[in-house]
Amino acid sequence: MTASPEVIAQALDSKAWPFQEAEKLVKRVEKAGNNKDHVLFETGYGPSGLPHIGTFGEVARTTMVRKAFELISDVPTRLIAFSDDMDGFRKVPSNLPNQEMLQNYLGMPLTKVPDPFGTHESFAHHNNDRLCKFLDSFGFDYEFRSATEAYLSGEMDETLLKMLANYDRIMKVMLPTLGEERQKTYSPFLPVCPRTGRVLQVPLVERNVEAGTIVYKDEETGELVEVPVTGGHCKAQWKADWAMRWVALDVDYEMSGKDLYESVKLSSSIARILGSEPPEGFNYELFLDENGQKISKSKGNGLTMEEWLQYGTPESLALYMFQAPRKAKKLYFDVIPKAVDDYLTFLSKFREQEGKEKFANPIWHIHSDNPPEEDVPVTFSLLLNLVSASNAHDTETLWGYISAYAPDATPADHPLLDQLVSYALVYYENFVKPTKKYRTPTEQEITALEDLIKELEGLPETAEAGDYQTAVFTVGKAHNYENLREWFQTLYEILLGQQQGPRMGSFIALYGRSETINLMRQVIETGGLQQ
Structure with missing residues (x-):
């Protein structure tokens, strides 16, 4: 059930980009009238490699638009994660086992390439399974679709025949975008060789629209070969394939990276040639x-x-x-x-x-409206500084400091904070510790540290983070730091071995006043900390 008009107005007034995208879809549905009983979102995946951070980003962002649309519209939605697993196997990734075996299957559809890991029916089945487990682990709501199944089942046949009937118009769109040599061999149809099973990139000799077939010359035997464009006997070339998928599945929304901007334009032109409106889209920047x-x-x-x-x-x-x-x-x-x-x-x-x-x-x-209820009393950055100052190597040590700072917080009641504690230990060890470089304090800085110790010792037992922060400010001003940032940076460099750091009052409250004082005394007595 859609939200109230007041809530919809608030959502659109937020100017959040998923709502701006969702608003485009509302207008699309209104334009389509009764022809749309649901809105179809799609994300694409190339199973020649394993799922990666870009796969996550595309599905996550598409899901955000879907959620926004579902708030402002009562039209049902679906999300398809489409695997282009009929694509030809072009090269052997260097991170795969059984390299020599895989070399024998170059050009074969990915669903016909043996699984180098030996666990699935094919390399594509292996990667498709990884994709689904990957998406499931994040709780995404989606339907998995296989290009191979879509082609073989005949689901794409009607659109493929439309492509054949509009072959010249599609070529007129595509050829100007290709180099001179590629123009000589380009075809929107990639026949699957009946003799070898490979996906071929060959020029067409003849087309028979009425029969729904194409003819090409077998480069090895010299024979002319006629194959249907339907039933999985052909696969569409990349940009034509994208357009064909949009039309056949009636896709309403698909986003893509900025690097595919020109591909989107070409595929959109082909979709219009095939008599359909291309989906709404969103071009995101690359990392x-x-x-x-x-x-x-x-x-x-x-x-x-x-x-x-x-x-x-x-x-x-x-x-x-x-x-x-x-x-x-x-x-x-x-x-x-x-x-x-x-x-x-x-x-x-x-x-x-x-x-x-x-x-x-x-x-x-x-x-959506169901975020975690947990209140996290300590930031991740502060946890990293706590690990640095305490030299903690386990979660129990860190929780000892946290419990003193926030007595009501426990690992059982604060699972998110407990996660962050574990993350902080690993992140510190791998990225903070190797770059730490303590600076030796000057005589003037030692005097300032001595005064800060006195200031902290003079505070009542009930002192909190704000009181500690005021004490640090007071000492900095007393020692004529025109820019107090320089005073804080001094503390970071001398006490933590880094140029940036936390709000000192919060750090002292978490690490403990006596522990902080002992750390400064160690600096004063030894002339500086060592890594």
């Missing part, structure tokens, strides 16, 4: 590595989804996908702590928000 270079699967730069989930929650990854999807963003390890803490900040705000502010909050797009 960058730590050096600002575009991420490439073949180069292996950037960050994989498995790596993210070693150090941050799935929700933090979903948040990262939600934020500024049309902006190129760095996808590397150092973005994880901020994403985790941003998620916690948005989660805490969500409980107090109403109307358009709630719908603008990423939490609604990740959880």
Whole structure:
């Protein structure tokens, strides 16, 4: 059941991009009239490799648009995760076993390539199974569809015959986009060779629209071969295949990366030639590595989804996908702590928000109206600093500090915080510890530390984070730091071995006043901490 007009107005007024996308779909449905009994969302997957962070991003973002649409419209929805598993096996990925065996199957449909891992019917079946388990692990609501099954079942036949009837018009769209040599061999139809079973990229000698067949020359035997374009005897070439899928399945929405912008335009033109309106779409920006270079699967730069989930929650990854999807963003390890803490900040705000502010909050797009109830009293960044100062190596040690800081918090009652504790230990060990470099304090800085110790010791037993923060400010001003940022950076460099750090009052409250004082005394007595 759709939301009330007031709630719909609030959602649209939020200007959140999933609602802007959903509004386009509402207009599409209105234009279609009674011809649409549901709205179909689609995401595509190429099973020549394993699911990756881009797969997650596309399904997560599409699901966000779907949720937004379901709030503002009562038209039922479906989401298809479509696997292009009839595609020809073009090259052997270097990370697969049985390389020599796989070389013998180049050109074969992916569902006809043996599984190099020996666990499934084919390489495509192996990767399709991984895809489904991958999507299931995140709780996505979707229907899996196989290109091979769609072609063989005849589901694509009607549209393939339309393509054959409109062959010249499609070629007129495609040929200007190709190089001179490719123009000589291009065809929107890729026949599956009856002799070898391989998906062929060959020029057509003849077309018979009435019979629904094409003729090509077998390059090895020199014979002319006639095959139907239907029944899985042919596969459509990439951009024509995309358009054919949109038309055959009646897809209403599919997003894609900015690198496919021109492909979307060409496929849309072909869809119109076939008598259908192309789906609504959204072009998202690609991710960058730590050096600002575009991420490439073949180069292996950037960050994989498995790596993210070693150090941050799935929700933090979903948040990262939600934020500024049309902006190129760095996808590397150092973005994880901020994403985790941003998620916690948005989660805490969500409980107090109403109307358009709630719908603008990423939490609604990740959880709808059912976010976790847990209150997390410690940020992820603060946990990292706690690990740094305490040299903790296990969760029990960290929970000892947390329990003193927040007596009501326990691992059982705060499962999200307990997750963050485990993440913090691993992240610190792999990314913070190797870069730590303690600075030796100057005489003036030692004097300032001595005064800070006195200031902290003078506070009452009931002192809290705000009191500690005031004490740090007071000492910084007394020692004539014109820019108090320099004073805080001094503390970070001397006490934590890093140039940036937490709000010092919160850190002292979590680590403990006596422990912080002991840390400063150690610096004063030894002339500086050592890694």
